[in-house]
Amino acid sequence: MIEVHDLVKRYGATTAVDGLSFTVKPGRVTGFLGPNGAGKSTTMRMIIGLDRPTAGLALINGKRYREHKAPLCVAGALLEARSIHRGRSARTHLLGLARTHGLPDGRVGEVLEEAGIANVARRRAGTFSLGMGQRLGIAAALLGDPAVVILDEPVNGLDPDGVLWVRTLIRELAADGRTVLVSSHLMSEMAVTADHLVIVGGGRLLADTTVDELIGRVAPASVTVRTPEAVRLRSSLLSHGATVSSSEAGELSVAGLDAPDIGALAAAAGIVLHELTPRRASLEQAYMELTR
Numbered sequence: 001m002i003e004v005h006d007l008v009k010r011y012g013a014t015t016a017v018d019g020l021s022f023t024v025k026p027g028r029v030t031g032f033l034g035p036n037g038a039g040k041s042t043t044m045r046m047i048i049g050l051d052r053p054t055a056g057l058a059l060i061n062g063k064r065y066r067e068h069k070a071p072l073c074v075a076g077a078l079l080e081a082r083s084i085h086r087g088r089s090a091r092t093h094l095l096g097l098a099r100t101h102g103l104p105d106g107r108v109g110e111v112l113e114e115a116g117i118a119n120v121a122r123r124r125a126g127t128f129s130l131g132m133g134q135r136l137g138i139a140a141a142l143l144g145d146p147a148v149v150i151l152d153e154p155v156n157g158l159d160p161d162g163v164l165w166v167r168t169l170i171r172e173l174a175a176d177g178r179t180v181l182v183s184s185h186l187m188s189e190m191a192v193t194a195d196h197l198v199i200v201g202g203g204r205l206l207a208d209t210t211v212d213e214l215i216g217r218v219a220p221a222s223v224t225v226r227t228p229e230a231v232r233l234r235s236s237l238l239s240h241g242a243t244v245s246s247s248e249a250g251e252l253s254v255a256g257l258d259a260p261d262i263g264a265l266a267a268a269a270g271i272v273l274h275e276l277t278p279r280r281a282s283l284e285q286a287y288m289e290l291t292r
């Protein structure tokens with residue numbers, strides 16, 4: 001579990017993180033979203049002990065990252081702009097990490113395999129593409145088999161195979177009962193991978209909620225109905241408490257009743273329907289609305 005309490009980070013006159021509090025629970029994927037400069041990377045860096053908070057506290061399983069005896073085995077992180085020695089091979093880089101953390105050398109082969117870079121393990125990391133570098137960063141994050149995994153923009157630079165791999169990996173890590181915090185700019189990616197969302201803007205918390213709740217909150221679900229008897233159906237729907245609007249003849253947009261209820265009402269009144277389509281805002285629309 002990750003707990004962030006009243007976290008503040010100032011860089012001179014810039015307040016990157018401004019009193020942020022949230023909890024990331026195990027067993028689910030928490031998406032960390034926000035516009036550029038919202039403070040996501042800074043928050044992740046403070047959680048993993050790479051930046052010192054100006055005020056407040058970030059705890060992993062009840063302790064600061066650095067207070068853990070074997071931090072790499074408690075939390076693994078992929079953060080932007082990783083410092084990998086460009087002249088070292090992927091294997092040497094991971095071996096160095098493993099040995100300084102008392103992990104067996106054999107673990108390196110396992111994570112190289114898991115990250116799909118075993119075939120390039122002896123190549124210098126400096127020659128890696130952005131996507132291969134991401135895979136190496138994720139391999140390093142998984143090295144200590146940590147219960148908490150923090151990934152900053154993991155699909156950045158990955159090809160479609162890589163995106164699918166990260167998506168599956170993230171879901172599996174959560175299904176294993178791990179705590180997973182993932183930042184991304186790609187709403188479509190978050191919509192399919194995240195269970196829970198923490199959304200920040202200007203260093204402050206904008207929402208701490210589920211994907212479904214956020215979409216419902218920002219843009220309530222509606223149902224599009226087409227019928228040759230729009231006037232009759234409209235009055236029947238209104239008398240059952242629905243909100244009805246119409247943008248063209250024969251088409252109604254209905255809120256407050258779901259599609260099965262509308263279908264049953266129409267059937268009871270002997271009204272023919274040509275279309276009955278539930279509509280839901282996309283996560284992207286909900287996010288744009290929230291961060292406007």
Ligand SMILES: Nc1ncnc2c1ncn2[C@@H]1O[C@H](COP(=O)(O)OP(=O)(O)OP(=O)(O)O)[C@@H](O)[C@H]1O
Binds near residue numbers: 038040042
């Ligand atoms: N080392 C630093 N020195 C000065 N300002 C910084 C530093 N790191 C971050 N900032 C500033 O803090 C703010 C938050 O940056 P941060 O990188 O945490 O945002 P982000 O949400 O991760 O953005 P992005 O999605 O673009 O990566 C920005 O205004 C950024 O310019």
